[in-house]
Amino acid sequence: MKTRDKIILASLELFNERGERNVTTNHIAAHLAISPGNLYYHFRNKSDIIYEIFLEYEKLVDYYLDIPEDRAMTAEDMMFYLESVFDGLWSYRFFHRDLEYLLDSDPRLRQDYREFTNRCLKAINRIFEKLAEAGIIEAQPEDLRTAMSLNVWLVVTNWMAFLKTAHAEETYANLTINELKQGIYQVLTLEVPYLTSGYRDRVLALREKYRPTLPDRNESETSG
Amino acid sequence: MKTRDKIILASLELFNERGERNVTTNHIAAHLAISPGNLYYHFRNKSDIIYEIFLEYEKLVDYYLDIPEDRAMTAEDMMFYLESVFDGLWSYRFFHRDLEYLLDSDPRLRQDYREFTNRCLKAINRIFEKLAEAGIIEAQPEDLRTAMSLNVWLVVTNWMAFLKTAHAEETYANLTINELKQGIYQVLTLEVPYLTSGYRDRVLALREKYRPTLPDRNESETSG
DNA sequence: GACTGGCTAGAGTATATACTCTAATAATAC
């Protein structure tokens, strides 16, 4: 594997494990047993590494959210979208953690991320439309659908942050992809009131599989 | 005003403006025209300043979310809760930005914040209960109510982050409290499907007042 | 006036961090 690719891979790994803020370029080089000079031969700066990682992330999610227009949507499709998106979130989980700082440090990233968000919102919107066409959820006016899509985006992209703050101990290390996917339960919660009678039980059953076993909720929960 | 209080105030101001990560203790001291030594006489470290600010924030929100149990809830009450909470978010807006890093650096803060979150979730839950008792929304099983409350929390606490990423330019400076309050529209969107026929139009009208005029959604709206 | 204790100044320190520079080595072209 080329050094350049190794740098990207190691950076992603370290960022995910420790958070971007806690990983320096020297750490990355040390982790790979290469010199800082070598790293800076391949990347002009730290931002450039992050930008490359973003491009990969973007590509992955764009691929996941490519919605086929030649056929109706099924409940399985919907679940597959959710699973895929949460897989993506997991693989690039450092990204949403320090998002605001990252965007402040790189205008190019800010611009790209903004367009990326808009594409995702459109895709979510389209999924809702097709779910309605397929009779899985009730059709809703465009206004409402757009606002719903935005809420889905907010829940999806911030569920992980919530989980980490809800953990009692240092949580960066011990978060698992299974816990993360409990966010699917929360997303489906948004759909619940719109489900058609024909699909209601079906989707509720699917949703049930992701019911959160919330992290040490018990510890201070004795009141109530 | 005592130096200690001035430090807290100036820190909050600078954190909100520039983000905690971009504000050093030396900046704070310089801003107040006091010496670093003076600052460190009053606070053992930066974390302690942040913790003090959190305590204020916590107190404020706890006060806002104190739900009177001696009377029924009105739609106005609900709106007042929303307005208040978003005011609080605005005043301490730096906090949710670097939340994860802050919690990682201070176990005491992590623990307190976790309990704070649980209290807020319970309050939201109770608000939904009382809205149902008042006939404003349909009553829902506890499970669903809890999941809904969590979604409300996610939307409330992350709406600001979304706004900032949606902005095209450097956004930390030019975000306004009015834009922030458009998050109320998103929260009410979550309630829409549960509104009773008696209150539906009423609440939809209230919601309409907060409809987002989303920041340069179409590429570059001339800012002026 | 002398003493005390809270408060403050400001120079200074240890460490970290992003990044540079030069020279050496490996790979490739001719």
Add this chain to the structure above:
DNA sequence: GTATTATTAGAGTATATACTCTAGCCAGTC
């Protein structure tokens, strides 16, 4: 082979940051 280019090492730099240390000021008290 030689010349050229791509890659790498590793010491080094400029700057920043959280925090310390010492000495002095000032308000109140005896």
